[in-house]
Amino acid sequence: xxxxSSLKWISIGLAIAMLVAFGIPAIDRIVSKNGNEFYSYDxxxxxxxxxxxxxxxxxxxxxxxxxxxxxxxxxAVSVRVFTERGGYESVxxxxxxxxDRGTVxxxxxxxxxxxxxxxxxxxxxxxxxxxxxDDWSYRDGxxxxxxxxxxxxxDLEEEAVQNSILADLHKDxxxxxx
Numbered sequence: 001x002x003x004x005s006s007l008k009w010i011s012i013g014l015a016i017a018m019l020v021a022f023g024i025p026a027i028d029r030i031v032s033k034n035g036n037e038f039y040s041y042d043x044x045x046x047x048x049x050x051x052x053x054x055x056x057x058x059x060x061x062x063x064x065x066x067x068x069x070x071x072x073x074x075x076a077v078s079v080r081v082f083t084e085r086g087g088y089e090s091v092x093x094x095x096x097x098x099x100d101r102g103t104v105x106x107x108x109x110x111x112x113x114x115x116x117x118x119x120x121x122x123x124x125x126x127x128x129x130x131x132x133x134d135d136w137s138y139r140d141g142x143x144x145x146x147x148x149x150x151x152x153x154x155d156l157e158e159e160a161v162q163n164s165i166l167a168d169l170h171k172d173x174x175x176x177x178x
Contacts, residue, residue: 051148
C-alpha cells in the first residue's frame with residue numbers, strides 16, 4: 001500500500017496528465033464530483049506522446065526494479081482502460097505485477113472521473129496489455145522515478161506547485177545505469 005505522499009503525487013500526475021478522453025481538442029481543467037482536479041487532453045498532445053513513448057521504452061527497467069529491488073518501493077503503473085462512453089481513461093494501478101511477458105496487472109488506486117467498462121472502479125483488479133501502459137512510477141531513495149507525463153505537463157501548474165513536485169522527483173526518471 002502506498003503512503004499519502006506518494007498517492008498525492010500520483011494523484012497530481014493523474015490530475016495533470018493521465019485522464020484521456022477521445023475528442024477533447026485542448027487541455028482543459030475539470031473538477032470531479034469529489035472535488036479532485038483533472039486535466040483532460042487530446043491523446044495526440046506532442047509532449048504526452050513523447051512521455052508515453054519514454055515510459056514504454058523503459059518499462060523493462062520498471063519491471064526489473066519491481067522484481068529485484070529491495071530499496072525501491074511504491075510501484076505504480078498507469079494503463080488505458082475503456083470508458084462506457086467509448087473513450088479511455090488512464091488509471092494508476094498499485095500492487096503491480098507482470099503475470100506474463102505481454103501483460104501488466106494491479107488494482108486501481110484512485111477514483112475515476114468516467115464510468116469504466118465492466119464496472120471497474122477504485123480497488124478493481126485490472127490486467128492490461130503492456131502496450132496500454134501510459135506511465136510508471138516508483139519511489140527510489142525517497143524520491144520518485146518515472147512519472148514521464150507529470151514531467152511533461154508540469155509547467156501547466158503555478159511555480160510553487162512546480163517546485164513542490166520537483167522536490168519529490170528524481171532529476172532523471174530512469175537511473176543512468178539503465
